[in-house]
Amino acid sequence: MTTALKAGCRYCGGEPFSGGYDPLALMSGTHRVSFMCEPCAREHIRYLREKWPGFGDVGMTREQMSRVHASDIPAVFRGVDEHMKEWVADRDSK
Secondary structure, three states: OHHHHHHOEOOOOOOOOEEEEOHHHHHOOOOOEEEEOHHHHHHHHHHHHHHOOOOOOOOOOHHHHHHHHHOOHHHHHHHHHHHHHHHHHHHHOO
């Protein structure tokens, strides 16, 4: 945990804002903690909500949850990871 905090945001190295287990690592059986800075965390959840409306909301409906479970979850998490790397590169190039 301390090492992950010191590393900062997993996408840009910025100041840690939120964190937890890396979902891609969990899917492969590895328990790896990582953190994101506030801008990356906001973009990360925005992307996931675009793919899975209601994701992360307390009031997520059963229908919304069913859509998440029916989707290719690993593909969505790989997609968000790729998107974040591109998003940070674009943001940093401005």
